[in-house]
Amino acid sequence: MLWTIAVVLIVLWALGFGIHVGGGLIHLLLVLALIAIVYNLITGRSAV
Template identity: 60%
Template sequence: MLNLVWTVVAILVVLWALGFAVNIGGGLIHLLLVLALIGIVYNVLVGRRTI
């Protein structure tokens, strides 16, 4: 599951960087960045749980 989260985060960051390079979808770029950051925070919080 954590590999899936990292994969989604990586894809979102790449799309975000591509959006800056091509300069398309002004609001979409920031939305992708926010989604990537949410994914990273989620992964950090879930990764700390050890039972």
């Protein structure tokens, strides 16, 4: 579940570069996605 959220946030961030909307919000989405990925790697839980 956490990986899905992270992927969605990264895709939205990437789309933001093409559309040029959101400004700081786009970068906030990237930061949230990276935090989600790092948290999942550190905890090592299996998201089944």
